[in-house]
Amino acid sequence: MKHEPARATTLTRRQLLGRTAAAGALLAFHLPLRAQGKAGAAGGEFAPNAFIRIEPDGRTVLVMPQVEMGQGVYTSVALILAEELDADYSRVVLEHAPPSDKLYGNPIFGIQVTGNSNSIRAFWVPLRRAGAAARAMLVTAAAQRWHVDPASCTAAQGEVVHAPSGRKAAYGSLVAAARQLAPPANPPLKDPRNFTLIGKPQHRYDTPDKVAGKTTYGIDVMLPGMRFATIAASPTFGGRVASVDDSAARTVPGVHKVIVDEDLVAVVGDHMWAAKQGLAALVITWDPGPNAGVDSSAIWEDLRAASAKDGVLAKANGDVAQAAKGAEVIEADYELPFLAHATMEPMNCTVQLRKDSCEVWLGTQIISRVQATVAQLTGLAPEKVTVHNHYIGGGFGRRLEPDMALKAVRVARHLDGEPVKVVWTREEDIQHDIYRPVYRDVIAATLKSGRIDSWKYKISGSAVIARWLPPAFQKGIDIDAVDSAVDIPYDIPNLRVEYVRVEPPAVPTGFWRGVGPNNNVFATESFIDELARRAGKDPVAFRLEMLGKTPRLRAAVQHVAEKSGWGQPLPARCGRGISAQVSFGSFIATVVEAEVEDAGGVHLRRVTCAVDTGIAVSPDNIRAQLQGGLIFGLTAALYGEITIERGRVLQGNFHDYRILRMDEVPPIEVFLIESGEAPGGIGETGTTAGPPALRNAIYAATGVALRRLPIDRKRLAKGAPT
């Protein structure tokens, strides 16, 4: 090990993304922005910025810069806007934003992205200012009409009120006058104590339609004259079609066309069934391409070998080498598998490609990127590409990629301008995902007087950031892959974090709910438990002693310990495990209680979680997100693994890519801790929290220190070799 002088190079995702955006590589966010297009049009509406449009009849349209994929963001964004606007929340109408990085770019990424659990963190201030500016203009318009001091007017429920004279004016009636005003540069924001919507129990905006089956997801788009298609891409990564015998497929009733396009075969029909039957009837010979020899075991060997090398320094405090001298170095390695997203709504996209224009219908987390990549593929100017975004039947990072749109456009290129809906089968969806990378983490630590003295942590894995947002990949460090490692919450005097970029051969890697912190927190929290045992300490007590510099997490750990009954006796082969994390700006402690059967099966008994996520815009939604995120993560811990054999993915549907079911899910309680800080992210935090807590519960129940996911149930059987 090379000795380097101690040097703090604290890189965090937050800072780096911010810097990247500010550097001008990407567009930064400014207010006020005049809404374009429809918003500025002749209708006579008041559209002071890209998010708000009030029509003369009082109809208030809020434009959603972030997409709704189940995380409740439409409701939260609407609440924030309506709060500062003092709109009548029960009557606002929401609209998907059209593609525009300029108007709707995510302030953290600089482009129009929903991801990274940052919708509220990123838009918290801009949206409040947008609402407050509009409100100020409406108040000014009313004050001018009444010839009173604007300061003597208030607003509530979509009306300006002048209390001294008892006059009231509905927002709609002020539209014409407000349009003439210049937006204020620095509208005052409300004191959070005066919030009437934020933090109060509110129903979600999108649920009534969802429970009635009326919501239109991308897959539900219906257009006149539409065709239906399904596809088969090369089963091996990087393979191509060698030949296709379509004689049988052509006789399938309802089959319209068989399309062969390099590595893609599609059957277009009158309905999905015809397309599916047609595809099944094709005899396709694939040229497996260069990756036919790739398999999981080789990928693991590569990764293990690469992880033995020195990495790029991501953070250093103190001197780990010095601290290790003469002390017992405890080392462990942790490994996480490839994972598929398996959103409930399989990949799909509808396309109508004409000579000089292209229309695309889908649900995506990256609408502007879809527009840009479709433009590139078709050779059309971006403004000739219209993207209609929809409610998303599960994103989890899968819809941060445009591949489903590009494949659909490639199908549409073989048609004569008629619209075609391309729906992937579940098998296609799982076998042609952009997978959560395999990771390997090696941690070496020393203890001193029962606390961690040094911590050398090396993360090895694919740099998703380098492909997905190249400007943010700097100095060889994937800021996502090391995120919760450099932001470790514990007081550790000597700390060193390194990163080794290892790209798996053939397998495309992407973001997956919980992203980098999943890996960092799993390794860290698993190892902390092993160290606690070495130090002879209770895992909760051991953590609390080292959380001095992170009081918000300390409070969460104390809270969850109390609520979960930590320390109370349990039956044999049952255990409680804790995990504590700072991720996405939230502070979360989780206790999982699990039972391990004699045969090795694992049953969840109870999950308790305490979270400080700052100001809770929608408290109930935060609970829901944590419940769901925990189940998502626990699913991965128990069952999730994509394996590669002969260059192809073995799993194909829910029988071999298992998802936790209702009867496996225990009661999950979530406790919110109020801190009044700015809101943190929440959508992915539960996913990160579940696996280490479960792993530690199993450790407590059986003494088996699992270091790989998914959980190897064979190792947990009574009497299994350790």
Place this chain on the structure above:
Amino acid sequence: MSLSRELKINGHAHAVEAPDDMPLLWVLRDLLGMTGTKFGCGIALCGACTVHLDGKPVRSCQLRVGAIGDREITTIEAIGATPAGARVQKAWLDLEVVQCGYCQCGQIMSATALLTSTPRPDDADINAAMAGNICRCGTYVRIREAIKKAAESAT
């Protein structure tokens, strides 16, 4: 091969041209434009496509139209017209069960069938009726609560 047939859906007769072996799911979605019934797996493992056949829950992705005969089909679009369906939908809203919502039509169909046959389900009944419905967003905890709430509200 292609056959004209009449299906009884939500109290109305619908004429469709569909081969015997075509699953009801695609008849509903692609021929009739009734997109509330969802495609999730295509092999009866996720429940997203659940509809009722004479009141019993079935996975429409594996139900061939040729096997339906004159049995009555009910889909999410009309389940709110049944007393149990209305209670289930209300409980779903009251407890904010839904996240992305994609699985929820199937969940509601399964839950409604459960409450129709078992008005006071216990946890085992709920598991038996609902474990076939996958929710990737992980709304199970609330689904369980909502079913209990819907059951209680039936007095």
Place this chain on the structure above:
Amino acid sequence: MTLRTIHSRQQGAVRPRVPLLVGALVLGGLGVWLLGGPGPMGFAKGDRVALSQYSAGDPTGVPQGRAGQSLVERGEYLAKAADCVVCHTARGGEPFAGGFAFTLPFGAIYSTNITPDRETGIGTYSDAQFLDAVRRGVRPDGSRLYPAMPYASYTYLTDADTLAIKAYLFSLPPVRAPARADTLSFPFNQRGLMAVWSAFFNANERFRPVAGQTAQWNRGAYLAEALEHCGECHTPRNPAYALNERRKFAGAVTGGWRAYNITADTRAGVGAWSDADLAGYLASGHAAGRGTASGPMGEIVDASLSELDPADISALVAYVRSVPAQSSADTPEVPSAPVAFSHSEGPGSGKLAGKQVFEGACAGCHGWSGQSPLSALADLTGSRAVSDPKATNVVQIVLAGGSLAPAHGGIYMPAFGRAYSDSEVASVANYVTARFGAEGSTLDAAQVGRLRAQTAQ
């Protein structure tokens, strides 16, 4: 350590004792009782005569309607009837290119490439060499085939039919597919021993009809014994791995799957089945209330039986029906009535671990009553698999899944083996047999693990 010791003993100490071991094997295998058994058609009354002396019709060849077909077409029909493709195709591999694994307790053997590739297939075989391979288990180089290749059945094929099959195989595109090396352990890797085996257990004679039986019956016999080689799975074997014709068609476990008793026994066999049940099952893989063919039988229905002319199916039915009843002590009566519609009533309503697997992964298709809400092909009620108290086939179906081609009704069962543990599979098999069968199985994870190993490819 232990492994190494055993290994070195194999190398050193055991080798010199080979003759002893072989002697013991031969002695054990060649007892008088074994040798004195009847032939496959020995149960039938009447004299067996030379084909040329049987005047009621020609039981061999193709059905009458196909007599005018070309040699290759007739060969194709016969190759289907002989079911070559199922064993000579690896999972996911090219048809007839070999590589399918037969997993035995002492290692695996792989089927060979029978496409006309000159290097890796049978492209250089002469007619005589082909006849020798198919009917005597002798390769052109003189080496011996293992009886996984059913030459003891194919031996009854006529020259004309065998060579028609050859003509068909030679009409296929050659596929380059080198043979996979067998992994048999000593002494089973001694192919030469098969010469001894053949001397005793391969009759090496052509089909001889039974004079007193109808042409249909004799056609059925030719189909069942020579082509379809039903007994290779359905007849129990003796300790020397030869068919025990004293227990003809009484059922056996072969390659990890249970082939059922198909004798006239009304309880254990198919004596209670109507002709229509039997014919339907053979031709489509399903008979109402009697279950659906799966595993190897499902493949045989798809690749072979469903391709036979109706007259041949009737002939098979007539022949199979005539096989005398044999009871099977371990085969209880198959319940024919569905159980309760509710999970909480009827057998298996208690706290069986497998119920959790069933309610999540199985109930959506199979229903709680055993009558599938989706398709009669997925009914569990009446299925022999779920009434087998050893649950052998239930385990295999859960592990490996199965399907019947759409043309035969079309059903698909996913393979749960990759993601469900042995203990989960054991528990769901125990639950399913308890609820829908005659008697619940009591499998544990280790037993499932052994079944899994037997069908691993």
